[in-house]
Amino acid sequence: MKTRITILCENLVGKLIGSGEHGFSAFIETGQGNYLFDTGSGHSVVSNSLTLDKDLRTVRKIFLSHGHYDHTGGLPEVLKIKGKVEVHAHPHIFLDRLAILEEEGTEKRRFSGIPYKKRYLEFLGANFSFNTDFIEVERGVFLTGEVPRKTSFEKPDPRLKIETEGKVTQDILPDDQSLILDTEKGLVLIFGCAHSGMINIIQHVIAKTGKDKFYAIFGGTHLDFLTPEQLEESIKTLKTLEIEKINVSHCTGMKPAFRLHQEFGDRFSYGCVGSVEEV
Numbered sequence: 001m002k003t004r005i006t007i008l009c010e011n012l013v014g015k016l017i018g019s020g021e022h023g024f025s026a027f028i029e030t031g032q033g034n035y036l037f038d039t040g041s042g043h044s045v046v047s048n049s050l051t052l053d054k055d056l057r058t059v060r061k062i063f064l065s066h067g068h069y070d071h072t073g074g075l076p077e078v079l080k081i082k083g084k085v086e087v088h089a090h091p092h093i094f095l096d097r098l099a100i101l102e103e104e105g106t107e108k109r110r111f112s113g114i115p116y117k118k119r120y121l122e123f124l125g126a127n128f129s130f131n132t133d134f135i136e137v138e139r140g141v142f143l144t145g146e147v148p149r150k151t152s153f154e155k156p157d158p159r160l161k162i163e164t165e166g167k168v169t170q171d172i173l174p175d176d177q178s179l180i181l182d183t184e185k186g187l188v189l190i191f192g193c194a195h196s197g198m199i200n201i202i203q204h205v206i207a208k209t210g211k212d213k214f215y216a217i218f219g220g221t222h223l224d225f226l227t228p229e230q231l232e233e234s235i236k237t238l239k240t241l242e243i244e245k246i247n248v249s250h251c252t253g254m255k256p257a258f259r260l261h262q263e264f265g266d267r268f269s270y271g272c273v274g275s276v277e278e279v
């Protein structure tokens with residue numbers, strides 16, 4: 001069986017079916033079973049799974065890329081359908097996250113962390129398995145663990161904060177991790193929001209797997225929040241890498257997506273709700 005990646009939750013809807021939301025989730029079908037990477041914010045994961053004919057009861061494992069609500073908020077809805085299931089994540093997903101946003105000329109604090117307690121999710125069936133390092137979770141399926149921040153041009157998003165014992169500090173999202181599928185055509189890499197920096201993540205994957213041929217990259221790249229100079233640096237480095245298909249979503253943003261299309265032509269596609277890629 002071919003590996004098939006379907007975008008379940010995303011900001012945009014590509015077909016005449018499904019709902020968009022601010023969030024990300026991908027349904028992954030492989031010869032050894034199905035997986036769910038992220039769960040969106042909770043508004044569309046179940047309805048889109050039904051519309052797109054992806055049975056959440058068949059999910060063998062769930063992977064959470066990081067603790068933001070738009071990737072973890074759908075977990076209770078999935079658990080209510082699936083019941084007991086292993087959920088892989090970094091232990092820091094439960095930290096209290098904030099986003100400081102400019103809204104109508106004033107600064108607004110928005111809670112942006114996981115909206116549910118661990119014990120509630122466990123009650124619904126989540127069996128958490130935490131990792132901080134690179135691991136092989138199933139044959140040919142890997143999680144990056146924490147990603148070293150090495151490039152000079154990929155900086156933390158200044159709007160993202162963390163609250164510990166009443167103190168608000170910059171959130172560098174150490175819990176950000178991505179999923180890797182080792183396929184015959186090359187590596188498939190799926191980002192949540194790529195808060196560690198898309199290039200940092202790719203370099204970390206090359207270092208850990210010893211492989212540098214990517215069939216495809218998917219998910220949120222957070223390119224929308226880099227300065228134009230930083231974006232150009234990312235694209236310049238991306239061009240030096242062996243990546244056949246660039247299919248990005250979510251926090252990539254429209255302007256960086258247009259830039260990627262301009263640069264990579266037919267190798268680029270936008271991953272809307274309902275987009276399917278077979279490997």
Ligand SMILES: [Fe+2]
Pocket residue numbers: 023024068070071192193220250251
């Ligand atoms: Fe996100």
Ligand SMILES: [Fe+2]
Pocket residue numbers: 066068193195
């Ligand atoms: Fe995020």
